[in-house]
Amino acid sequence: GAVVSQHPSRVICKSGTSVKIECRSLDFQATTMFWYRQFPKQSLMLMATSNEGSKATYEQGVEKDKFLINHASLTLSTLTVTSAHPEDSSFYICSARGDRGVANYGYTFGSGTRLTVV
């Protein structure tokens, strides 16, 4: 149980276009989902926290107008990178908090999306 599916796994887009990444909890309801970004040889940095039915909370330094997060249902959160530029190229990964206690079970992670903006 506790599987998170993330799509697409890879995407290449032209500079100036927008890209949407989906994160779905397959066998549980995710009240909270998290979006991370990872640059090469660096750690994962939390971008934002999304709660179902409410606005996302962004970490300091993350542009909320550039990285639009929607968590419209208990099983789906989306991250849209708007007007993408080459510096947005990165590895994006989501995680979800379900109904099991995170202190005992932790969060469940998606498989990540490699975004390349050309």
Next chain:
Amino acid sequence: KQEVTQIPAALSVPEGENLVLNCSFTDSAIYNLQWFRQDPGKGLTSLLLIQSSQREQTSGRLNASLDKSSGRSTLYIAASQPGDSATYLCAVLSNDYKLSFGAGTTVTVRA
């Protein structure tokens, strides 16, 4: 703000040798500490989760210890194999439910 540090950043060993990976964190108010494996271009695979009340967890050749008061954890991998080559990430779940990651230790096991 929780800061997580992993030492060393990279490690290369011959097959069969034991691996020791270190993780330290600055704020001891945590729910748990988790070790992940990440292969190049891939997502995270959870290896071990140690709750704040526990001192260690074991799974096969892997053993992780936690000393919460000193802010340290160590991941031991016994009898390393080439398939163990990957980046190992340490992550700490703080009492505000935020997960903070270290930068990782990249391990290469030479055949």
